[in-house]
Amino acid sequence: MDDEIDTDERDTVLIVDDNAENRALLGEVLKPYFHVLITTRGEQAIKVCQTHLPDLVLLDIMMPEMDGYEVCLRLKSDERTQEIPVIFLTAKSQVADEQRGFDVGAVDYILKPISPPILLARVYTHLRLKQAMSDLASQNHVLEARVRERTRHLESLQNATIEAMASLAETRDNETGNHIRRTQHYIKSLAEQLVRQGLYAEQLSPETIENLFKSAPLHDIGKVGIPDAILLKSDKLTEDEFEIMKKHTEIGRNVILSVESELDFKYDFLQFAKEIAMSHHEKWDGSGYPQGLKEYEIPLSARLMALADVYDALISERVYKPAFPHQKAVRIIKKGSGTHFEPAIVAAFLAIESQFKEIARTYRDEGFHEDSFPSLAQGKR
Missing domain, CATH: 1.10.3210.10 (Hypothetical protein af1432)
Known part of the structure; x- marks a missing residue:
């Protein structure tokens, strides 16, 4: 991966973790490739998402005051932030814990301790998927606009043809x-x-x-x-x-x-x-x-x-x-x-x-x- 990436064009990743060592490790791995924002609390993370609209959120589950499940649920219930992909960072490896995460809207899990290659691979995968979905949505909007325009032209032609046929009879x-x-x-x-x-x-x-x-x-x-x-x-x-x-x-x-x-x-x-x-x-x-x-x-x-x-x-x-x-x-x-x-x-x-x-x-x-x-x-x- 190229370290010399134009900062203005880099995707933004929000790290949400109350553990200083985890934040330091995540920042060290991600900063060469992404613009990184860091918060330590759930409420703060929600406000940052609403204000800055990061491209992806890495979210710890076990946090004081508001856990990661609640943060994710609130992000997904807000039209402004519901399209931001959320990846949970957790030591919880039970199937029930993973299912709960997917139920509240997470797209993936990364187990602690963090493996830098796995972290980068997962982040890149979901950012590409998000971009692909965004491109598809844009293409759909373009296609819908073209269909509406085509339909409008066809309706105009249809109406003109009807009037011409009717006028022929009326003229006679x-x-x-x-x-x-x-x-x-x-x-x-x-x-x-x-x-x-x-x-x-x-x-x-x-x-x-x-x-x-x-x-x-x-x-x-x-x-x-x-x-x-x-x-x-x-x-x-x-x-x-x-x-x-x-x-x-x-x-x-x-x-x-x-x-x-x-x-x-x-x-x-x-x-x-x-x-x-x-x-x-x-x-x-x-x-x-x-x-x-x-x-x-x-x-x-x-x-x-x-x-x-x-x-x-x-x-x-x-x-x-x-x-x-x-x-x-x-x-x-x-x-x-x-x-x-x-x-x-x-x-x-x-x-x-x-x-x-x-x-x-x-x-x-x-x-x-x-x-x-x-x-x-x-x-x-």
């Missing part, structure tokens, strides 16, 4: 990207209000609500498969045309299924996207489409979107209808409680209808007027 339908944003915020507000009212708390965890927010823009993605002559028709649809229009729900579900089939793992938000795309035109009384589901047969995500989508249709101008004021839209939705919409969801809406109005104002389209919101003439397509 003469609707706007703001319709996407409004319905996202409507469905999130409704879900949060239901939880506040003590409803669906298990189904509507914060993570689920975030996934609903992400999936909402895909509710009408299936409109990309509807001919323009039907999708953009300003007059009332014929019965045959309406049957074709209804197929946008199944087309949307199938588009999302095709995306899922290409993935190696499952995204929860795609499950909600499928439910919403397929079932947001179902009605509480079973008179909706495409499957005629009723009440709780309709997925909760779709029941929420049904109200959010209709509200936005009511307050938004479309090629087939004018716009209704907010209060008229509220009256229509209230009237639809128990027929078109789940009563509990309507009640949640009525409790926060001012939030809906504010969302509509915040994400308004061009030509928006405060008291002249967007209608639902012959029904939302």
Whole structure:
């Protein structure tokens, strides 16, 4: 071992022993290689550790006032000092004594009388182990930061892709990207209000609500498969045309299924996207489409979107209808409680209808007027 070691770079070893001869021997062996601190009492050793944070502690067990077991236990119970490795110095060689030492947090035992080669070998071993663990922790922090950054990029890409897909459908339908944003915020507000009212708390965890927010823009993605002559028709649809229009729900579900089939793992938000795309035109009384589901047969995500989508249709101008004021839209939705919409969801809406109005104002389209919101003439397509 090289005696000419830069003191500033040397590890610090704290010796805790009430015996002067032991302290002298330990100091003589260690000082050529380490920065050495020495104390004679347990309380003093704890204060030194808290102040100087030595890299390793050599701790005698048999000391007055506070023995080594108690000192070690207190060091390990303090967040500031719990990572400092403690090696016991003792004449106790019984298995029970050694077990007690390991139980309170020691990493090793060195039996007295001290053998200098063994002392140096053990100290170096545990200092290297401590450094390796520190390096590993640092690497883990770096990796975790990289994973968080990668996840953030993937989420940004995911959100941008969702919005682009949804915007494609909305553009063909003469609707706007703001319709996407409004319905996202409507469905999130409704879900949060239901939880506040003590409803669906298990189904509507914060993570689920975030996934609903992400999936909402895909509710009408299936409109990309509807001919323009039907999708953009300003007059009332014929019965045959309406049957074709209804197929946008199944087309949307199938588009999302095709995306899922290409993935190696499952995204929860795609499950909600499928439910919403397929079932947001179902009605509480079973008179909706495409499957005629009723009440709780309709997925909760779709029941929420049904109200959010209709509200936005009511307050938004479309090629087939004018716009209704907010209060008229509220009256229509209230009237639809128990027929078109789940009563509990309507009640949640009525409790926060001012939030809906504010969302509509915040994400308004061009030509928006405060008291002249967007209608639902012959029904939302």
